[in-house]
Structure formats: C-alpha cells, structure tokens
Amino acid sequence: MTAHAMTGSHLIGGQWQSAAASGWFYAANPANGKSSSERFSEGAAGEVDGAMTTAAAAFEVVRDLPPNWSADLLEAVAGAIMDLGDALLERGEQETALPRGRLTGERIRTYNQLKLFAEVVREGSWVDAVIDTADPDRKPAAKPDLRRMSIPRGPVAVFGASNFPFAFGVCGGDTASALAAGCPVVAKGHPSHPGVNELFAAAVLSALEGCKLPRGLFALLQGESHDLGALLVGHPSTSAVGFTGSLRGGRSLFDIASQRPRPIPVYAEMGSLNPLVILPGAMVERSEAMAQALAGSVLLGLGQFCTKPGVIFTLGDNAQKLIPALARAITATAAGPMLNKILRDRFCDRAGEFARVKGVKTLVNGAASAHAMMAPSLWETTADIWINQRALHEEAFGPGALVVCCRDEGEVIQCLGKVQGSLTGTVHAGAADEEELVARVIRKLESLAGRVIVNGYPTGVEVGDAIVHGGPYPATTDPGWTSVGSASIRRWVRMVAYQDMPDALLPAALRNANPLKIQRRVNGARSDDPVSAT
C-alpha cells in the first residue's frame, strides 16, 4: 500500500467520509499536551447508519463465499499493518507517548494475533461441526439426520481501548476474532489516538481491496462523544458488541444493548483488581526478588494494564521484609506520561480516596506533574480496614498498588471473599507453605477470577488456545467468555442445525465428503473422515 495521507475522516463502505461531521476533535500528546495538527471528524447517527447498513449488506455477500475468505483477509490485514512501517510507530508515539520499544512489541502482537486467527480459520474445526446420521428404523419414531455448526452472528461493533492502542485497538483481538468468525466489523476508535485508528483502517481498506472483498466488511467511526457509542450499540443491524475499557463505559453499553427491542450480547472487559496473595514461605525464600518483579508488574505501562495487581494480600510478619523492598523499588521508578489526562486525573482522585481512609499508610506518595505525567504510589493497610472500606475494593487504574497485611489465614480468606470479579488472581507460595492452604487460596481465586497464576505475575497475557482473558463481573459482563486467544472467536457465532438436508445444500463443513477436511464429531466420535452417504 502507498503511504496514507491522514484525512481526519471515518471509513464507511470503503470511502473516507467526514462531510456530515457533527463536530471535530484533536488528538493530544500525553507527554506535553500538544494537539495534533489534524482535526478529526466526530461521528453521529448518519455515520452509524451508513456503516452498519453497508456492513449488513457485506454480510449477505460473504455468507455465500467459500469459508477461507476471512483467513485471506486477516493475513492481508496483518501484512498491510507491517506495510504502514514507521508511520504507525511515529503516530503511536505522538498520540500515546508510549515508548517505541513498547509500540514495536505491540505491533508484532497485533500481527501475530491476526495470523493466529487466520490459522484457526484455515484449520476450520472451530465451527464445531457435529453430525448425527439418520436411523430410519429407530422405534418408536425414525431418527432424522441432524448436523449442526457455528455460523457468524452478523455485523459486530468493536470499541477499541486506549491502553493497548494496537493490540486492543481497531485491528485488535475483537476485530480479528469477529472477522475470523465471518462477521463484518464497525470499529469505534478510541479518541485518544485517532490518527493510529485511521492508519489501521487504511490498512484494512487496502487488504479488502487486495482480497476483492466487499468494503462494507470494515468501517471506522471516530468520535469523543458517548452518544456515538450508544447509537452504534442501538442500531438494529448490530448483532453483538466487543468492548475493552472502563466499568462505567462497558456497563452503560451493556444496559443499552439489554434494553433494545432485540437484545444483543455485549462482551465488555472492564475493571479488575487482580488480587495477589503472598504466603509466608514465599517471603522467606525470595522477598527481594519478588519486590522487584512485583513492582515491575504493578508499574508496567504505568499501571495501565487491565491485569495490573492492584491489591496485594500478605500473610504474617514476613511482610515486613517484603514491603520496604517493594516501596524502594516503586520509589526508584520514574514518573511517566499516562495515556491521557482524563485517566491521570481519575487516578489522582482514586489515590486521594485511598490516602484519606483512616488506617491506610501512604508508603510512596507519587505526584502528578505536567499534563498527563504521574509518579507511582504505594499504600499499606490491614485486613480489618480493607474489609470494611468499600473505597479500597475498586480498581485504581494507574501506577500504584495497595498492600493489605493479614495476620492469619482466616483474614486472607475473608479478604478474598470481598474481592469482586477479576481477570486474574495470583498466589505466591514457598516450600514452607502448606499445600492445603495454597489449595484453599486457589479455590477462592478460581471463584473470583478467569485466570489463576501460581508464583508468577498477571501482567503479560499469552495469546493462544488455553488463555482466558475474562472473569466474573465487574471484570467482564459475563465470565463465560475470553476476549483474548483462539477461543475468543466463539463470542461472534450462533449455532444452527440442519435436519434431513440434501448433501449438496449443506454448508461445506457438514457435507458427507468433509471437503474442508476438518475435525468433526460424527455419531459421538471425533473424526475427520467422510461420512458414508445415508
């Protein structure tokens, strides 16, 4: 693709459109507050309707294509993103103030994610094909031939996140998995980095053109207003929603979706406390190393990872070795620019709330500075105080964590009973810790989190088959799903069964000959063999 000249427009049906803009907004560099030279169009009802109507029309077209079209597209998008070259990284630096190394890493993650889903589509078994052949002689009634598989739901609305502008952005995991499932995507870009959004959209457009696919398969809508998101979720053609962001934002879209005449699912990944429990044996063995690693996990991306360990429960007196080391490691970490000023101000408010709770000690007092700059903080309190202070139970999104000192096992278990649904739960144990206690803590963590980690750190989310990035509310709207990894594709499908359908009329995945050579469940057994004609 040729270099993309920034338009400040939405991408709708393959056209850059901004004529009908209801207003304009600018990007700001979080490190210095400097505004972008371009202005970006604020989308409204007309853009939403245009994008969703072309998406619905594109859906009708691709339902008749051979199933690998989405693999071709995902691979072409991956390639087109690399073709954006330094322009993407430079724009990313301007709009997010994330360091070049981080952005390069996130770009490869985004690339790999698209390639992973392309592989899943090409392998083909993800459609979960199940075949029960007929038995005309069954008594008391003949048994019909029944075959089921997953088919795409329809056009999907994706809300990009600010904290991973590439990997959870407009070409991130939600978009990749929805396209893989065969659903058109209308992406609402995060307004913190509209230029990045536009570059990604240009990459998808070039991929659609290269693959000769309907341009309605992908649209980008830009805007700062909550109304735009509400219109997108409320549109009659929208069949499902993917969202990564705040609890308030996710819940508000969920409420709109649930109250529609035809309700639709909202897969929202929202706030998460990510409790981390440290048992005495672990502190005996490795307090110093753990302090360094834990500070690194808390402050990765300036604490703006959804898996940041926000509360650390220590058991027993050994904590008095760990906590000072942790405070030193956190003090030694420099201030940095948060992703935008709104997030920085919100974190300052939460930090103030923490510090004002009687019985909470401020061990490291990070201060705000120019524009979105913030230095890291650490607080300490007791189990008694924590259990009774609801202000301490909610996520503080930013560079800081709270250590809660528990005197005995009962306090640890009681505290965990108060932790709301989280993406992750972690326990650190040493050789001296009793396995029964470790098992008890794990059982508690499992009840509140989608991923349980032993002797590790929750930041760093693998993209693969076994990952779960999800968890009980308020971490997500429904713990039945993951928003990362190959299983995330399942969010975008529905099940259909075909009864006594002539072979030629069946979808390829269900035909006797198994032309796609996928693994299926045939009369109760896994098989990739053809089915003998009935």
Add this chain to the structure above:
Amino acid sequence: MTAHAMTGSHLIGGQWQSAAASGWFYAANPANGKSSSERFSEGAAGEVDGAMTTAAAAFEVVRDLPPNWSADLLEAVAGAIMDLGDALLERGEQETALPRGRLTGERIRTYNQLKLFAEVVREGSWVDAVIDTADPDRKPAAKPDLRRMSIPRGPVAVFGASNFPFAFGVCGGDTASALAAGCPVVAKGHPSHPGVNELFAAAVLSALEGCKLPRGLFALLQGESHDLGALLVGHPSTSAVGFTGSLRGGRSLFDIASQRPRPIPVYAEMGSLNPLVILPGAMVERSEAMAQALAGSVLLGLGQFCTKPGVIFTLGDNAQKLIPALARAITATAAGPMLNKILRDRFCDRAGEFARVKGVKTLVNGAASAHAMMAPSLWETTADIWINQRALHEEAFGPGALVVCCRDEGEVIQCLGKVQGSLTGTVHAGAADEEELVARVIRKLESLAGRVIVNGYPTGVEVGDAIVHGGPYPATTDPGWTSVGSASIRRWVRMVAYQDMPDALLPAALRNANPLKIQRRVNGARSDDPVSAT
C-alpha cells in the same frame, strides 16, 4: 423410594416447608376445571433466600468432590422418577389432561435426557480441557504453562414450562444440564401442575439422599405470582437462569437479570412462529400426504408445542390443491383441553385478532367450549396482507395455523424477511423445484432460525449431540445456545485458566497424567494421552 404423600410445600434444603407461606393456590384439571383437593403454598422472599442460600453452600461442598458426583446424581434421579410409578402419570393426567400415552412418552424422554447427561459427565470431555505447555526458552519472554477448562457458574434458577410438564419441568432439560455442569438448581415449578412438580422434587430428594449429596443441591419453589420469579432472578446468589415459556415472561426475567448490580445470563426459550415454506414441486408430488402430516404437526399437543409451524408460506397455484386437504384434516381433528384456561383464553384472543384482519379468510373456525377446551382453526391470506399486518407476525400458541399464499419467489423471500427469530424454519421441495430457489429459501431460514428442516416437520425435537433448540430473538434471548441436547450443558459454565500451577493443585481434568482419561487439546492437537511433566 416410598410413595410420596403430597405436602403442598416447597422443598428447601431437603425439608418440605410451607409454614411461612404468603398464600395458597390450587391445581385445576384443564378438561373440567375441577380443583385439586390439596392446596399449594405460595413462595415468597423467605423461601427464595432459603433455597438460594442452601444452594450456594452446597455448591462450595460439591466443588471439592470428584467430578462424577453429578453423573451419579442424574442416574439416581432418573431411577427415582421411574420409581414414582403410576402416581406420576395419574397426577399428570389430573393436572394437565394430557393423555396417558403422551405422558408415558414424555416420562421416558425425561428419563433418557437425565441418562444422556450422566453419560456426558462420565465421558468427561465436555469440560473442554486445553493445555499449552511451557517453553522456558521462548524469546523474547519465556512461555508459561497454561491450562483451561470449563467450571460450573454456581446456583441456577430454572423455570419449568407448562407444555411439557415432565421433559421441560422441574426435572427437565434445564435442571438436568445444570446439575450435569455441577450447578445447584432452584426450580420454580409451573403452577399449572404443582402436584407433578412436587413428585419430581420428591424423586430428586430421594436421589440426593441415596447419593449422600448435600440436599441444598436442589430446591423446589411453588407459586403463581410473578413476584416469586422476580425474587429468584434477583437473588445475589443466582448465577444464571433457564426459562421456557412466553415471550412476556421470558423478557421480563431477562430485564430483571440485566439490571441487577451483577448481571446474569437468562437462557429463555420463548415464542416462535416456525415458518414452513412449501414450493410448487412438493405440492405436485404429495399435497394429500403433506396435508395430513402438516395438520398433525400443527395440532400435536393441541398446537402447544414451541416448534408448531404457525405460518405456512405456499408458492404458486398448486396451493389450491393443498389448502382444502389441509382444511379437511384440521376440521377432522376433535376439540381437546388446552393446558390451562389462561392459555386457552389467550389463544381465543389471538384467533379473534387473526379473523378480524381484512383479507384473512377463516377456513376452519374452531370454537372454545367447557373450561379449557378448544377446537382447531385454520386461516388463509395473501403475502400482501401478511407483510403489512404485524398482528399476523406473532405466535398464536394453540391449535391453529395461517396459510399465506405467495404468487412468486419474490413474495416468499420478502415474507421470510419479515419473519422474526424462530426456533425452526422448514422448506418442502420436490424434484421439480430448482435447487437454486431451495438454497435461497434455506439461506433465509438459516438467518432467522436455529434449526432448518427439509421435507419434514419441526415438531419432534431430537435429544442428542447435533440438535439446536434455540434461535434468534424472540425465539430465545440469545441464539448462541441450545436448550436441548448435550450442548445445552455449556450454558451453565464459565472458563478458567491456570497458569504455572503445580500438577497436584490442578483440577483432575488438567493434570499431566490425564487421570479422567478425557479428550483434551494439548499444544494444538486433540489427544487423550498423558502430558509429559514439564
């Protein structure tokens, strides 16, 4: 088990309780309106809290048991239902007026369903175990060991249906699949047949006792008031809801569940029009036979099947051979008692609405008679009229159907575009019909239904691996699921991943040795082999 003496109580924590009843109600025989001799307690907040609190406590206990406990329980429940003997069938006849043959058939269906889920649990692979082993040498960062599986959500509320008092009742598919998943069940029995509900609950209690399992695993709440259902869905310990019934009832529970502080999923199976399309070739080949079979499908269970074909779209002039034959077959069918007077009166209202639409011809005018008695009806109209009359687009639950005569393919496709989400969609085609037209109709049916049937009838739902009993709204609250068959168990689980967890602390399904001998996905490939220790 010994014969159960009817108590008129709720079953909570293994105790028959009615002391705190907020009122009483009686069962009525739909054939003659005769009231039951026993009164039944009306449940309220105290009963809901008692049932859900014991369910939550039981959940904690069974999470630590070896995984086959639920298979043992399901088999014991199946046995205990058969042990109820004629008492169940007699009570069923009194409370539903369904014929003995139908009830005997439904009992074996209920029995088989419980046994099927027990088999699914014993086979074990339903937990969808996925293992990605570690790679400490991976660059740029070591790869952790990640293993995921499905675990039960927690206590589930099940709302039994009136139209299948056994198979969709308090020991029906929702209860069987939820227990299979490892979730305790609090069942709200349908007030049309409270004695049947109590007998089933007695069977579960006897099974729990025989298996020495916590009695909180199953509760029965009885009542006529909508408040009881609302309290059950709103209770903080409720983690998911299964419902079969009306659109109004299902939607109202869905709204309550979505507006909770912690939203929970409601899997509601509601109204369905079940369109059936008849192409010209089919009518040339078999009008007479089709008329008989179609009348049988429309009137099965007096039209009170959720899969009843409610609207029949015919294409072309051959319909003038089919329709009179269909009218004769429907006229020849005797009146019968509907399931209760409320359903009968509601059907009469809908029939009146149909007849009043200008351009709708009443071909067979079924009349109401004593108590819940109703004779069957048939209406006919044109595509023009149908498309523009929203009153004709909604289900009329009872003995009747509407034939819509389409002049050309365009009208058929246009009509199908107006059909709301349905459980099923059917097409009848003959050798003379063009395959391209059949494929077009199937694509339309697939977009609106969960099961597409060729040259068959939608009533009669197989219970197996490939069945889908679900479909787009308003057939259900979410087309991602089925409420019948082995896949229905997935509604009651959530995903959890374990990262770098020592083998001994992993759930059995994920341990290296594969002690449950289940099929798993290990590093991308299906396998039931052990995993070599890392």
